[in-house]
Amino acid sequence: MNPTAEPVTIALASIPNSGKTTLFNLLTGSSQSTGNWPGVSVEQKSGIFSLGEYIVTLIDLPGTYALSPVTEEEQVVRDYLLNSPPNIILNVLDAGNLQRGLGLTLQMAASALPMVVAVNMIDETRRRGITLDLKALALHLGVPVIELSAKTGEGLPDLKEALYEIIKHPEKTRIPHISCPPLLEKAFFQITEAIGKSSIDTRLDHTFLAMRMLEAENQNQWTSNEKVAALTKKWQRRLKQSLQTSFPVVCAGCRFNAARGLAMEVLGEQPIIEDKLNSRLDHIFLHRFFGLPIFIMLMFLLFQGVYGLGAPLQEILSVAFDRAGSWLFSQFMVLSLPAGLQSFLFDGIWQGIAVVTSFLPIIALFFFFMSLIEDSGYMARVAFLMDRLMHRLGLDGKAFISILLGYGCNVPAVMGTRVMSNSYSRILTMLLIPFTLCTARLQIFVFLTAIFFTSAIAPWIILSLYGCSFVAVILSGFVLKLFHIGGTPEPFIMEIPPYRFPTLRSVGLRSWYEMKDFLSRAAPLIIAGVLIVWLLIHMPTNVPPASAATWAGQLGQILAPVFQPLGIGWQETIALIFGFIAKEIVVGSLAVIYGGTDLAGLMSSHITQMQSISFMIFCLLYTPCVATIAAIWSESRSLRITLISLVSGLAIAWLASFIFYQSGLLFGFN
Amino acid sequence: MTSAQHIPVSALLAQSECIIRSLGSDDKTAQRLAQMGILPGTHLRIIRVAPLGGTIEVNDGQGQSFALRQQEVAAMNCEPVAMPLISELVAKGRTYMIRDLRGGKTFQQRMAAAGLQEEGLIQIREAGVRPIQIRLVDTDRQVSLGQGEAKKIIVEVINHESNS
Ligand SMILES: Nc1nc2c(ncn2[C@@H]2O[C@H](COP(=O)(O)OP(=O)(O)OP(=O)(O)O)[C@@H](O)[C@H]2O)c(=O)[nH]1
Ligand SMILES: [Mg+2]
Numbered sequence: 001m002n003p004t005a006e007p008v009t010i011a012l013a014s015i016p017n018s019g020k021t022t023l024f025n026l027l028t029g030s031s032q033s034t035g036n037w038p039g040v041s042v043e044q045k046s047g048i049f050s051l052g053e054y055i056v057t058l059i060d061l062p063g064t065y066a067l068s069p070v071t072e073e074e075q076v077v078r079d080y081l082l083n084s085p086p087n088i089i090l091n092v093l094d095a096g097n098l099q100r101g102l103g104l105t106l107q108m109a110a111s112a113l114p115m116v117v118a119v120n121m122i123d124e125t126r127r128r129g130i131t132l133d134l135k136a137l138a139l140h141l142g143v144p145v146i147e148l149s150a151k152t153g154e155g156l157p158d159l160k161e162a163l164y165e166i167i168k169h170p171e172k173t174r175i176p177h178i179s180c181p182p183l184l185e186k187a188f189f190q191i192t193e194a195i196g197k198s199s200i201d202t203r204l205d206h207t208f209l210a211m212r213m214l215e216a217e218n219q220n221q222w223t224s225n226e227k228v229a230a231l232t233k234k235w236q237r238r239l240k241q242s243l244q245t246s247f248p249v250v251c252a253g254c255r256f257n258a259a260r261g262l263a264m265e266v267l268g269e270q271p272i273i274e275d276k277l278n279s280r281l282d283h284i285f286l287h288r289f290f291g292l293p294i295f296i297m298l299m300f301l302l303f304q305g306v307y308g309l310g311a312p313l314q315e316i317l318s319v320a321f322d323r324a325g326s327w328l329f330s331q332f333m334v335l336s337l338p339a340g341l342q343s344f345l346f347d348g349i350w351q352g353i354a355v356v357t358s359f360l361p362i363i364a365l366f367f368f369f370m371s372l373i374e375d376s377g378y379m380a381r382v383a384f385l386m387d388r389l390m391h392r393l394g395l396d397g398k399a400f401i402s403i404l405l406g407y408g409c410n411v412p413a414v415m416g417t418r419v420m421s422n423s424y425s426r427i428l429t430m431l432l433i434p435f436t437l438c439t440a441r442l443q444i445f446v447f448l449t450a451i452f453f454t455s456a457i458a459p460w461i462i463l464s465l466y467g468c469s470f471v472a473v474i475l476s477g478f479v480l481k482l483f484h485i486g487g488t489p490e491p492f493i494m495e496i497p498p499y500r501f502p503t504l505r506s507v508g509l510r511s512w513y514e515m516k517d518f519l520s521r522a523a524p525l526i527i528a529g530v531l532i533v534w535l536l537i538h539m540p541t542n543v544p545p546a547s548a549a550t551w552a553g554q555l556g557q558i559l560a561p562v563f564q565p566l567g568i569g570w571q572e573t574i575a576l577i578f579g580f581i582a583k584e585i586v587v588g589s590l591a592v593i594y595g596g597t598d599l600a601g602l603m604s605s606h607i608t609q610m611q612s613i614s615f616m617i618f619c620l621l622y623t624p625c626v627a628t629i630a631a632i633w634s635e636s637r638s639l640r641i642t643l644i645s646l647v648s649g650l651a652i653a654w655l656a657s658f659i660f661y662q663s664g665l666l667f668g669f670n
Numbered sequence: 671m672t673s674a675q676h677i678p679v680s681a682l683l684a685q686s687e688c689i690i691r692s693l694g695s696d697d698k699t700a701q702r703l704a705q706m707g708i709l710p711g712t713h714l715r716i717i718r719v720a721p722l723g724g725t726i727e728v729n730d731g732q733g734q735s736f737a738l739r740q741q742e743v744a745a746m747n748c749e750p751v752a753m754p755l756i757s758e759l760v761a762k763g764r765t766y767m768i769r770d771l772r773g774g775k776t777f778q779q780r781m782a783a784a785g786l787q788e789e790g791l792i793q794i795r796e797a798g799v800r801p802i803q804i805r806l807v808d809t810d811r812q813v814s815l816g817q818g819e820a821k822k823i824i825v826e827v828i829n830h831e832s833n834s
Contacts, residue, residue, distance in 0.1 A: 066705035070698055097734055100707045246697055252704035259707065272733040282717075291721045384737045388724035391739070397725075491699040491742065493706065496727060496735040 008056045008167050011086035013077060013108060015101050016063030016421065017497050018094040019120040021045070022150040024060040025509055032513060042076050043418060051164045059086065063421075065100075067107050068215045068248040071490050072423040081111065082212060082222060085203050088166055089115040092150075095125040095132060096498070098266060102259035103252065105141070106176050112205035114170045115143045116162050123149040124498075128275065136265045142174035151503060175205060180254045183242060187214065187235040191228065198225035214239070215248055278498045285381050295385050299404060302373070306365045307408040307439065313361035321354040340541050344534065352530035355582055356523045359411050359627060360515055366405065366412035367514040368507055373401070374419055375502035383494060393432075393477030394489060396425035403429065403473060406436030410624045411522075414631040415514065422490045427641055428480055430632050434624050434649050435472040437465060440583035444619055447587045451600045452612040461613065465620055472621055472652065485644060521634035522627065529626030533581050537574075546592045552577050566618065566657040567611035576618065582625045610669050614661040621653035682726055682740060685772070685824050686759075687715045687752040694746035703746075708736075714748060751827050755802065755820040762794045765807060766825035773822040781823075784813050792825065 012020045024032075028047025045060040061080065062073035069075035081089075089108055093101040098119075109115060119134060138145040144162040148155035180188070191210035200223055202209065213219045214236060219229040239247050285294060329335075329346050337345075373379050383397030390397050398420050406413035413433045417426045437445075445465055449458035536552040543549035548557065548570070555577065556570035563573050571593045578589035594602045607615070623629060623646055633642045690712045693700035703709070708730055717727040717735060726743065728736050750759050752769050760766065768790045771781050781787070791807035801814045815823070 065702070068701065068705065070702045070705065097732070099732055100734065103705065103707050245693070246701060248701050249693065249704040249709075252701075252707070253709050256704075256707045256709055272731070274733060286718060286720070286727070288718075288721050380737070384720055384725055384727060385722070387737065387739070388720060388722035391724065491696070491702045492725075492737070492739055493699070493702050493708075493742065494737045495706070496737055 006054075008051075008054050008088070009059065009086040010056055010088045010090050010163065011059045011061055011080070012090050012092060013061045013081075013104070014063060014092040015065050015094075015097075015104055017495065018063070018092045018097070018101060019150045020060055020063065020092050022506060023090075023092060023118065023120065023148070024058060025506060026150055026153060026156065028058055042073055042423060051160060051167065054164070054167055056163075056167075058090075064104065066104060066248070066252065067212065068251070071421075072487070073421070078212065079221075081108075081113075082204065082209075085111070085113055087114065087170065088163065089113050090163070091115055091117045092148075093117060093119045095119050095121050095130070096128070098132075099256070099259050099263040102262050103255050106178060106255050106258055106262075109141060109143070109173050109176050110178075110205060110211070111208045112172045112175060113203065114166050115141075115173045116159070116166055117141065117143055117145045118148045118150075118155075118159055119145060120148045120150050122147045122155065123152055128273065130267070130270060133266050133268065137262065140262055140265065141176065175207070176258065178254050178258045181243075181250065183239070184247075184250065187239060191231055191235065194225075194228045194231050195223070198223060198228050200225065200228075211251070275498055281499050282381070285378070286384065291385055295382065298378070299401070302369050302401075303405065303408060305369050306362060306405065306412070310362035310365045310408075311439075313365075314358050317357055317361065318354065321350075321357065325350050325354075340538070343538060343545070347538075348531050348534035349527070351534070351581075352527035355530060355627065356519070356526050359409075359518065362409055363412045363415065363518050364511045364515050366416060367511045370401075370416055370419060371507040371510040372502050375500060375506060377497045377499040379419060380494060380496045384496065387492065391492070393428075393474065394481030395428055395432075395477065396420050396422065396492070399425055399429040399432075403432060403436060406433040406438065407469075408439055410434055410436065410438050410628040411631050414628060414635055415518065417635060421494075424487045424489050427485065427487070427636060427638075428477070430636060430641065431480055431485065431645055431648070432473050432476055434628055434632075434645060435469055435476060435621060435652075437469040437620060438583070438624060440625070441619055444583055444586050445616055448612050448616055451604055452607070452609050461616075465616060468617060468656070469620060472656070476648070476652070485641075517634075518631075522630040525630035525633060526627045529630070530581050533577060536577060546574060546589065562654075565662065566654065567608070567614045567661045568618065568657070569606065569611075571606070572615050576622070579619060580623060580626055582627070583619065586619065610661060610664045614657045614664075617660055618653045618657045621649060621656055623649045682716055682719065682743065683754050683757050684716055684718050685752075685754050685770075686750060686757060687713055688748035688750045689713055691747040691749050694742070696742075696745060699742055699745065706736075707732075713751070714743075752824055755804075755815070755823040755825055756817060760794055760825065762796065765791055765793050765828055767791055767828050768823060769826040770824040771822060772824060773819075777819070777822060781819075785809055785811050786813065786823070791828070 012024055014020050024045065024047060028049050032045060032047040042062055047058050047060075049056055049058060059080075061077050064071075064074040064077045066074065067078045067081065069078050089111075091105050091108060093105065105117060117137070119132065119137075122132075125132060132147075134145045134147060144166065146155055146159045146162050148159055188207050188210050191213065192206045195206045195209055200206075200209070209222065210232075213222065213228070213232045219232050223229060236247075243250055285291060287294075325346060328350075329342065335342075373382070379398060379401075382401060386397035386400040390399050393399075399417075402413050402416045402420075405416060410433050413436070414430055417429045417433075420426045420429065442462070445462050449461045453461055533552075536555065537546045537550055539551045540549075547553055552574045553570065556573035559573050560570050563569070568576075571590070574593050575586050575589045579586045590603065591599045594606075629642060629646060632645050633639075636642065690708065690710050692710055693703050693708075708714075713731045715729045715731070717729055719726050720737075723740075725737055725739055728738060728743075730736065753759050768786060768788050771778055771786065771788060773781075785806050786792070793805045793807060795803040795805055795812065801816050802820045803812065803814050805812050
């Protein structure tokens, strides 16, 4: 390997669903890292692979239809290309959807950055008997065009060779000529000239820059040159007055005229044949009467698949952790440590690690099944089926699955919002999931209703709590929509991809990376949260843990006036503080706080039925657990959103309990 | 037919087809459509309406399906060019060409016996009555069709100029 070789960056860019991520996985194998693009909750994936003597950093850009941004994803891609142009653009085209993909190809070719075009899904077109004249495409575009199947790996050596060649001899892409109305040409010309005279230093073609500036509201992020900015503004006003439609729409028209011509060159006279199998499947899955029942059945299977398989695995892990813990902490070396330190290690750190680990099985299963649904193409059908319902809440149809799975566990559900293609829906869904009644909360409710109510009434209480959760989700949806918390909604125009067989490799990889990601991004926060609660409960050291004299107990008493109108005493307030770690430990903590052996007896003598319901309502609506908060933080990368979630949960929980308890008292219950 | 050719939302039956004349006034939607290559001149065929309504699946003539909301389609100017015979867009007095008889063998035979065939010309004799009374232009025969039959007959508008 040649150590003097410059680092090379290649960016994968294409319209959604053309196989970028599949190709990314194929090229980079296990060297991936994910994060978020700065400032937005759009996933950023990068990985490294070697090509001859070069070390290449590959970036998987979000799918975009154009560089004239409508969505946050498109803005990310445009800003990336403009602010830190990669050495090479690797453009992926779906061979079965050429014309649409070529629209973006032409727009990117105008940047003059070196480019390689990979025509992907060649296995599918071959199966359908379509032949492609890729020589013609290469000739017209003036860039290497490679046939590829990212699924089977066919064509990969050719692609690598083409990339290697272009790294070695980088060649500016020839700018495709796209004819535009004369007025636009004039605008481009003048601004390009001004850019040329200014001292802008860029590898991008100046006309390309001029077009991007004309689309943008604010040119200052690319040029500090007043003349260029003023000229652009002048032309924007002129174009607005004289064009009937907006500037990007006119440009898209010109681009797609050229794209249509190109696609015709490649496809020749071949008629467009509908995929029979595909339309038959849609006839079943989107059927007017059977579509929804099938969907409900599949959702039931999904829920069972994730939690039915996940819960026993969690159980096994937790038992293993307990055993390992008690073994570890009975060792002589540990026993010789001071008691406080022992507790810190065991109830703090060890407990924190146990909480983190307990999520791993469901996260793996969750993403396994999610990828199946997504890769098979059914996710787009779900969005279609549920759009009407979810649109009322200002949400994407896909949000339905995330919210539904929140009823099992909030953590993977929040992570699963990543499958949604726009950040508005993503943020909104993330904020709604914490109001779902997860199984950990259910444990509390089952335990408490059994203490306070007869077995005839208890199920109804639990059912009402489910109702309460639905209402909370729906009402919060309306409120959040009203306040535009997640930004502005985006138009709903969704491509429905053909059904495809998911590969075990991609589904497995996805689960694996999501687990890794969870460990690196959310786990530290979870452990920190557990430690903070440990401190609250164990400090100062000279009093019994979780008693009234500890920090938690004092906090409980300070908060007493706040919780008193809800009928929640300081003991339960401490339990609520415990509940931040995980709802599973609320019941256990009550036992510690009350300190007796007969918890049921002690509680029912302390607390009335009304008060117990009020407590349960609070448990239902406030922060689900530190892991959910950590997941929201790592998905949104926004302190604002995380705080909104935290505060709104507490506020709504308080309000709901207050209204319930006070109106109950008013009607003479107690 | 109204002079503004906005499709009434209720008329968007499956198998209707329209040509986009303009993308509508919402800039964001128009831009999104344009960037996907759905531009004035594009033919949209309605594949189905979602079970809960409100959302429709359309095909853009490139073999690619999209989901859109009815309000988005209603906002753009999409001129109907083909529709099932039961559509309320089928107007009395205009001449239509049969584009497609979408049914099984017995249906095809029944239609053939009645004198209906693909590319044949028909007119509606009376709007809004059931069964539907049509006149076969070529043979000047009169046929009455049930709702179920009319649903499977896709007709095409043959004169594009508006006749208001
Ligand atoms: N048959 C076939 N399917 C493929 C091929 N490459 C990708 N796919 C499938 O196409 C679908 C989309 O692939 P992705 O890699 O997720 O596409 P993407 O471009 O990353 O999509 P976005 O991230 O949404 O922009 C998946 O179901 C893949 O399994 C291929 O070469 N052949
Ligand atoms: Mg991707």
